[in-house]
Amino acid sequence: xxxxxxxxxxxxxxxxxxxxxxxxxxxxxxxxxxxxxxxxxxxxxxxxxxxxxxxxxxxxxxxxxxxxxxxxxxxxxxxxxxxxxxxxxxxxxxxxxxxxxxxxxxxxxxxxxxxxxxxxxxxxxxxxxxxxxxxxxxxxxxxxxx
Amino acid sequence: xxxxxxxxxxxxxxxxxxxxxxxxxxxxxxxxxxxxxxxxxxxxxxxxxxxxxxxxxxxxxxxxxxxxxxxxxxxxxxxxxxxxxxxxxxxxxxxxxxxxxxxxxxxxxxxxxxxxxxxxxxxxxxxxxxxxxxxxxxxxxxxxxx
DNA sequence: ATACAAATGCAAATGATTTGCAATAACATA
DNA sequence: TATGTTATTGCAAATCATTTGCATTTGTAT
Ligand SMILES: [Mn+2]
Ligand SMILES: [Mn+2]
Ligand SMILES: [Zn+2]
Ligand SMILES: [Zn+2]
Numbered sequence: 001x002x003x004x005x006x007x008x009x010x011x012x013x014x015x016x017x018x019x020x021x022x023x024x025x026x027x028x029x030x031x032x033x034x035x036x037x038x039x040x041x042x043x044x045x046x047x048x049x050x051x052x053x054x055x056x057x058x059x060x061x062x063x064x065x066x067x068x069x070x071x072x073x074x075x076x077x078x079x080x081x082x083x084x085x086x087x088x089x090x091x092x093x094x095x096x097x098x099x100x101x102x103x104x105x106x107x108x109x110x111x112x113x114x115x116x117x118x119x120x121x122x123x124x125x126x127x128x129x130x131x132x133x134x135x136x137x138x139x140x141x142x143x144x145x146x
Numbered sequence: 147x148x149x150x151x152x153x154x155x156x157x158x159x160x161x162x163x164x165x166x167x168x169x170x171x172x173x174x175x176x177x178x179x180x181x182x183x184x185x186x187x188x189x190x191x192x193x194x195x196x197x198x199x200x201x202x203x204x205x206x207x208x209x210x211x212x213x214x215x216x217x218x219x220x221x222x223x224x225x226x227x228x229x230x231x232x233x234x235x236x237x238x239x240x241x242x243x244x245x246x247x248x249x250x251x252x253x254x255x256x257x258x259x260x261x262x263x264x265x266x267x268x269x270x271x272x273x274x275x276x277x278x279x280x281x282x283x284x285x286x287x288x289x290x291x292x
Numbered sequence: 293a294t295a296c297a298a299a300t301g302c303a304a305a306t307g308a309t310t311t312g313c314a315a316t317a318a319c320a321t322a
Numbered sequence: 323t324a325t326g327t328t329a330t331t332g333c334a335a336a337t338c339a340t341t342t343g344c345a346t347t348t349g350t351a352t
Contacts, residue, residue, distance in 0.1 A: 021296055030329050041339085055299050059340060061299090072223050081224040081268050081339095095263060095270050106266045110256045115281050117241060120252045124241050127282040136273040166329055167320050187308085200332050205309060227308095249328090 008033035008085070017068045024053040025061050029070070029085070037105055038074050038082035076133055095134040104138075154179035154231070163214045170199040171207050175216070175231070183251055184220050184228035184240065222279055242282035250284075 010029035011021050019025060031047045032039065039047070045058060062083055065071035066072075072086050084105065095104045114127040156175035157167050165171060169203045171180065177193045185193070191204060199207075208229055211217035218232050220240060230251065260273040 018298095022349075023298085024301065027243045042159065055339090057300055063341095064299095067209055075221045075224045078219050078221045078227040083299080087173045095178040095267055095273065104267055104269045106263060110259060110262065113256060113278075114280065116256070117252060121250060123228065123250045123284045123286075124243070124280075125285060125288075128281045130278060132259075132276060132278045133342070134270075134273045136270045138269045139271060140269075142271075168318075168330065172332090201308090202310075202333080203331055209310095 005134065006037075009031060013070065017070060019068075023051040024057060027051050027060055028065075032067070032071065032083065032085045035084070038084035040080070040082055044083065074131065074133070095136060150250040151251060152179070154233055159216065165210065169197040170203060174204075174207055174211075175198050176230065178217065178231045181230070184230035186226070190229065194250075198283060213243075220277065220279070241282060243282065243287055 008046055010026045010033070012028060014021050014025055016037055027050070028044065029046045041058065041062070042053075044062075045053075045055065048058070062071060062073075063133055065072060071083050074082050074084065076082065087133060095106060109132075114130060117130070118124060154175055156172045156179070160167050160171055169260070173194045173196070174190065177190060187201075187204065190208075191201065194204070201289060208219075209218060212219060214231055220228050220230065222228065222240065235276055239250060255278075263276070264273055266269060275291060
């Protein structure tokens with residue numbers, strides 16, 4: 001069965017975190033909540049064009065959300081930053097196409113992965129989180145590219 | 147037992163890849179090969195100060211090495227890019243301290259992790275690589291910070 | 293309706309990385 | 323060892339994403 005995306009109650013979420021309910025921030029959270037994949041700033045700008053916000057406002061909103069842990073930035077490689085809502089239920093990992101840069105989020109996590117890492121570490125004795133990203137070539141690109 | 151770091155034969159490596167043996171590139175590879183952790187550009191600039199290279203030269207060298215797959219860039223979060231030699235023997239994952247940003251490389255990999263990801267993917271049927279980074283607070287910072 | 297703080301737009305600053313180009317250094321080979 | 327070819331370098335300027343200062347606007351509580 002396919003995962004159903006629920007539009008978030010953006011206004012409620014903003015209120016919970018003490019943010020004012022502004023058009024951009026509301027739309028930002030809605031766009032993010034309706035996306036099955038993490039989105040680049042450029043994409044977010046395009047998708048929220050209707051409320052016409054300045055780039056600086058966009059960045060300020062995203063950083064405020066990250067600070068509040070409503071949103072997380074995932075960095076796939078050194079040139080690509082993507083934003084997604086923090087999903088407390090099931091955290092996500094990602095697969096990136098090395099050809100078209102398509103990103104797929106998958107609710108995947110190896111059990112005990114953190115503990116295994118700890119066991120191998122000299123410097124750490126506790127881990128709070130981890131980020132795992134896969135790189136491959138998506139089916140579409142496999143057809144296209146050679 | 148502690149992992150022994152072998153200084154690499156930088157000149158041979160450069161030759162194998164058809165690079166000219168210049169002072170900066172030789173020292174860059176030596177510095178990277180002697181570091182137990184991936185290094186930031188600033189650190190590399192400091193550690194290769196003796197050969198006095200322009201930043202643009204440093205970046206050109208690093209990008210050439212990445213292109214040649216001698217070096218890989220790992221991106222821990224959206225503001226931090228680190229470089230390390232590609233270790234064909236045992237690929238690395240990383241643990242980052244959320245306080246002091248210390249990075250530790252660990253030769254750790256969950257078996258079959260790629261296949262498990264594939265099984266959950268709609269868009270991909272093959273994965274070439276993955277990057278896994280852990281975040282915690284290192285022992286030193288646990289003592290220091292509160 | 294008023295008052296205050298948060299959020300915004302705009303322009304300018306920042307900072308890391310890249311690029312064009314002329315000068316230089318490395319390397320092959322004569 | 324001298325010479326020619328090409329990769330590599332330094333420098334300055336360009337680029338690009340992101341951040342910041344500040345005056346103005348907007349949201350919200352009273
Ligand atoms: Mn996980
Ligand atoms: Mn691995
Ligand atoms: Zn693709
Ligand atoms: Zn630390």
